Amino acid sequence: MKKIGVIGSGSMGSGIAQVAATAGHEVILFDTNPEALTKASAKLQKILNRLVEKERITDAEAKAIFGRIYFVDNLSAYKECGLVIEAIIENLDIKKSVFQKVEAIVPKDCILASNTSSLSIASIAAACERSDQVIGIHFFNPAPLMKLVEIIPAIQTSDATLKRAQDMIDSWGKLTVLAKDTPGFIVNRVARPFYGEALRIYEEGIADPATIDWVITELGGFRMGPFTLMDYIGNDVNYTVTETVFKAFYFDPRYKPAFTQKRLSEAGYLGRKSGRGYYSYAEGAEKPAPNKDKDLGNQILWRILVMLINEAADAVHLNIASKEDIDLAMTKGVNYPKGLLQWADEKGINKCVKALDKLYDEYHEDRYRCSPLLRKMKKAKQTFF
Numbered sequence: 001m002k003k004i005g006v007i008g009s010g011s012m013g014s015g016i017a018q019v020a021a022t023a024g025h026e027v028i029l030f031d032t033n034p035e036a037l038t039k040a041s042a043k044l045q046k047i048l049n050r051l052v053e054k055e056r057i058t059d060a061e062a063k064a065i066f067g068r069i070y071f072v073d074n075l076s077a078y079k080e081c082g083l084v085i086e087a088i089i090e091n092l093d094i095k096k097s098v099f100q101k102v103e104a105i106v107p108k109d110c111i112l113a114s115n116t117s118s119l120s121i122a123s124i125a126a127a128c129e130r131s132d133q134v135i136g137i138h139f140f141n142p143a144p145l146m147k148l149v150e151i152i153p154a155i156q157t158s159d160a161t162l163k164r165a166q167d168m169i170d171s172w173g174k175l176t177v178l179a180k181d182t183p184g185f186i187v188n189r190v191a192r193p194f195y196g197e198a199l200r201i202y203e204e205g206i207a208d209p210a211t212i213d214w215v216i217t218e219l220g221g222f223r224m225g226p227f228t229l230m231d232y233i234g235n236d237v238n239y240t241v242t243e244t245v246f247k248a249f250y251f252d253p254r255y256k257p258a259f260t261q262k263r264l265s266e267a268g269y270l271g272r273k274s275g276r277g278y279y280s281y282a283e284g285a286e287k288p289a290p291n292k293d294k295d296l297g298n299q300i301l302w303r304i305l306v307m308l309i310n311e312a313a314d315a316v317h318l319n320i321a322s323k324e325d326i327d328l329a330m331t332k333g334v335n336y337p338k339g340l341l342q343w344a345d346e347k348g349i350n351k352c353v354k355a356l357d358k359l360y361d362e363y364h365e366d367r368y369r370c371s372p373l374l375r376k377m378k379k380a381k382q383t384f385f
């Protein structure tokens with residue numbers, strides 16, 4: 001499988017192309033927008049130059065990597081590809097039509113993969129004749145830096161396709177985890193309370209964004225607080241993912257989006273990219289000071305953490321992925337300081353159940369329902385590891 005096709009040369013597609021070319025493949029990078037191809041080419045050149053400056057790769061290696069990427073404006077170049085990864089706009093109908101076009105060109109045994117964050121792989125596969133060769137290969141942004149890749153077989157995907165896809169991505173130096181074809185796969189499902197519970201605490205007036213961010217980074221050991229992270233991702237983008245997951249879960253209140261985020265998004269307070277979000281990014285703007293009350297801080301941290309633990313436990317309960325893969329996904333995909341299930345063991349399953357039941361008693365809202373798995377484990381005095 002020497003030649004790899006990548007469709008879409010945006011943020012993800014250009015990163016995936018770099019990863020595959022660095023692993024020694026010839027990469028055919030296709031986009032319908034010529035400007036996007038020109039931009040991707042310039043961006044890749046810049047990134048490779050920077051890697052040379054930092055002495056991560058030699059000048060000759062950079063030239064060789066860049067030389068292996070072909071920027072093309074038509075799909076006919078895909079006729080020798082063994083694997084094609086699609087990273088175009090997040091729209092099911094457009095993705096389906098692109099998969100049909102590509103399937104008609106590629107060799108019979110070519111694997112067709114989607115990098116979708118939120119669409120069902122089964123529905124994309126259903127558009128293809130060889131649906132057993134369709135699979136989800138979900139990279140994280142930026143693809144060259146983030147180690148984790150979620151591999152998502154659809155119900156139509158054959159075991160042979162799964163094995164070939166996973167072996168290939170493993171050989172690129174990535175850490176692969178296997179996820180069920182359900183909304184958000186592992187990371188984008190389990191991470192919902194990181195934003196959702198922080199927003200809820202803010203909306204209730206318990207603490208402001210600066211305080212919650214301080215709690216999560218200083219007391220929790222996370223690299224970034226939820227509000228800083230939402231401003232970084234873009235409040236419009238983060239809101240859309242939340243809303244998509246909420247709808248896809250048939251409006252389970254656990255995933256309910258927050259009005260705060262919707263209004264910020266509507267007002268154009270998108271975060272860093274628009275100069276203003278939860279914080280101001282204007283030149284010279286000072287960050288508001290957090291309230292460093294340790295008691296309050298520990299209460300906030302535990303509330304967010306136990307909601308994350310509950311989500312991770314429920315993903316195990318519903319066989320979304322193995323407990324090992326869930327902890328690996330959260331530490332390598334979004335840099336959590338510790339796996340959530342390991343954290344649950346350390347805190348004590350009993351304590352987790354008690355905290356969730358206390359929240360439920362207080363609010364009587366379904367979003368605080370404790371996972372049946374945690375309850376079962378508490379009874380049996382079990383731990384995850």
Ligand SMILES: NC(=O)c1ccc[n+]([C@@H]2O[C@H](COP(=O)([O-])OP(=O)(O)OC[C@H]3O[C@@H](n4cnc5c(N)ncnc54)[C@H](O)[C@@H]3O)[C@@H](O)[C@H]2O)c1
Binds near residue numbers: 031116
């Ligand atoms: N951005 C992220 O953080 C992230 C992370 C993981 C997965 N994803 C997923 O990856 C995919 C791409 O996201 P992105 O952020 O790179 O988007 P992007 O907007 O940066 O790039 C998309 C590219 O696809 C091109 N395109 C659109 N329609 C096309 C078509 N029919 N044929 C060929 N090219 C077409 C566009 O011209 C654009 O260059 C989406 O499915 C997204 O959900 C995104």
